[in-house]
Amino acid sequence: MDYGTLISVEDLRDLLAGGTDVLLLDCEFDLGAPEKGRQIHAAGHLPGACYAHLDQDLAGTPDGTNGRHPLPDRERFAAWLRGIGLSRGQQVVAYDSNGGAWAARAWWLLRWMGHRPVAVLDGGKPAWAASGLPLETGTPLQRSTGDFVPGEPRVGAPVNAADVLANVSSHEAQVLDARDPSRYRGEPNPLDPVAGHIPGAKNRFFRDNLGSDGRFRPAAELAAAFTVLLEGRPAVLQCGSGVTACHNALAMEIAGLTGARLYPGSWSEWISDPARPVATGEG
Known part of the structure; x- marks a missing residue:
């Protein structure tokens, strides 16, 4: 059995204990x-x-017009994955201590690269530690180079700013903004030199995908919430820089709602061109 969305602390413990x-x-x-x-x-x-640095490993190089965390070059990213030991068909588990905010980006990227068995640890490192399971310090030993090669993406094709701009008029897809409600409304925030949201976007704060215990809400609950927001339209997912939008992508996958497409540049790319429209308020 492999895991393609979430894995529990208990299941990960058992996988590791079983070799x-x-x-x-x-x-x-x-x-x-x-x-x-x-x-x-x-x-x-x-x-x-292994440590995966959001800026250095899980993103490409920003140029001032492509957002803070553009997608990495596929071949470069594949080489990095091989270098940390990834082999074809190997189970990957990503985690963090922030409800999966950063781990979901790794999950999405691995699926974009065509890798199937990749999951986020539900509850992350806090849940692992709370179960009395061990942590280690320092830097792990170097793993042998893996044989991973990119395959057909297992996610919807990313969209660009031109696609999103056209959608402002057509509204064929529903844009979902994963930022917190205050940033969506347009209240001042140091991350956003221009405040507001993409016209027509609805707010789905990524933390609303989690329960009070820091684990993802049940699939049926997630499905109901996203279905109300989408109103039958396909989803385009964005946030500040294409990172926490992946949390919504993971939540939708858990809910059985497939086909959502990521806008990797997100708000930080959108506002790099002052000609692009901006909305404020509740939407």
């Missing part, structure tokens, strides 16, 4: 202090986990 070679990706990150995640990783991570 399954799982590639663990520690995706800790702090937008305000980009090296803090690496420090947290060194202070305590799941045994054998």
Whole structure:
């Protein structure tokens, strides 16, 4: 059995205890202090986990017009995955301590690369530690190079700014904004030099996908929430820079709602062109 959306702490524990070679990706990150995640990783991570840096490993190079976290080059990303030991068909489990906010980006990227067995640890490192399971410190031993090769994407094709601009008029798809409600409404925020949202977008704050225990809500509950928002339209998912939008992509996949498409540039790309329209308020 492999895991393609979520994996519980208990199931991951059993896989590791049974000798399954799982590639663990520690995706800790702090937008305000980009090296803090690496420090947290060194202070305590799941045994054998590799660190995946959001800026350096899980994104390409921003140029001022393509958003803060553009998609990485596929071949470069594939080489990085091989370098940390990924082989074809190997189970990958990504985690963080922020409700899956960063781990979901790794999950989406692996699926974009055609890899099927990739899951997010439900509850993340806090749930692992709360179960009394061990953490290790320092840097894990170097893994042998893997044989991973990219395949056909297992996610909907990403959309670009021109697609989203055309959709402002056609409204054929429903754009869902994963940012917190205050940023969506257009209240001042240091991350957004221009405040507001894409006209026609609805707000689905990614944290609403989680229960009070930090784990994802049940599939039926997620399906009901997204179905109301979409009103029968296909979904285009965005956030500030195409990262927490992947959390909504994961939640929809858990809910059995497939085909959502990511707008990787998201708000940080959208506002790089002052000609693109901006809305404020509740939408």
